Amino acid sequence: IAGITQAPTSQILAAGRRMTLRCTQDMRHNAMYWYRQDLGLGLRLIHYSNTAGTTGKGEVPDGYSVSRANTDDFPLTLASAVPSQTSVYFCASSRTFTGELFFGEGSRLTVL
Amino acid sequence: GQQVMQIPQYQHVQEGEDFTTYCNSSTTLSNIQWYKQRPGGHPVFLIQLVKSGEVKKQKRLTFQFGEAKKNSSLHITATQTTDVGTYFCAGILISGGSNYKLTFGKGTLLTVNP
Numbered sequence: 001i002a003g004i005t006q007a008p009t010s011q012i013l014a015a016g017r018r019m020t021l022r023c024t025q026d027m028r029h030n031a032m033y034w035y036r037q038d039l040g041l042g043l044r045l046i047h048y049s050n051t052a053g054t055t056g057k058g059e060v061p062d063g064y065s066v067s068r069a070n071t072d073d074f075p076l077t078l079a080s081a082v083p084s085q086t087s088v089y090f091c092a093s094s095r096t097f098t099g100e101l102f103f104g105e106g107s108r109l110t111v112l
Numbered sequence: 113g114q115q116v117m118q119i120p121q122y123q124h125v126q127e128g129e130d131f132t133t134y135c136n137s138s139t140t141l142s143n144i145q146w147y148k149q150r151p152g153g154h155p156v157f158l159i160q161l162v163k164s165g166e167v168k169k170q171k172r173l174t175f176q177f178g179e180a181k182k183n184s185s186l187h188i189t190a191t192q193t194t195d196v197g198t199y200f201c202a203g204i205l206i207s208g209g210s211n212y213k214l215t216f217g218k219g220t221l222l223t224v225n226p
Contacts, residue, residue, distance in 0.1 A: 035216075040218070042200065042219050090154060098214075100157040101214075105153075
């Protein structure tokens with residue numbers, strides 16, 4: 001079934017550890033995004049990529065990095081996790097940068 | 113910077129009552145999208161509005177885009193328990209070439225009492 005796959009579904013992580021959230025889409029969409037969702041704050045954009053090989057910073061990029069080596073994959077890395085990065089992370093993609101977003105199921109991350 | 117405000121933050125209704133959520137932008141939008149997120153789920157695209165004054169309907173859902181393209185609303189007629197969830201608007205601003213910004217409102221959580 002076509003769509004977006006995120007992994008892991010949930011993770012508990014000690015502060016200071018490095019963590020990579022994986023995101024893969026098989027729809028050949030050009031644009032991909034990472035959002036974090038926190039209660040009362042809605043969806044906030046962390047990083048995005050309009051096409052393979054390019055990335056850009058969103059609203060809350062500090063402490064996160066991304067890469068877009070190919071069209072399908074868009075991993076999000078926390079170099080040294082902190083408790084404030086406890087959140088639900090959603091990966092999304094769109095065919096064009098103004099098209100509808102398709103979201104993954106989300107990754108729930110807890111940093112202790 | 114561009115802001116998209118959404119009200120109310122929460123709405124509790126009795127099944128059968130109507131529901132409306134409003135989205136207001138500080139700047140003129142190119143288009144606006146609406147998403148629904150069920151509890152524990154992920155956001156799912158509902159619709160995109162592009163034209164000034166546009167009105168679109170999906171069964172009991174009516175979406176409007178303001179004449180000035182700075183506000184939008186989602187109205188649900190005769191709510192059902194299946195309507196429970198958080199409704200998000202997302203405004204898109206295109207400024208020259210491929211410079212674009214999509215900003216989500218904080219969402220309206222709808223609960224329905226059966």
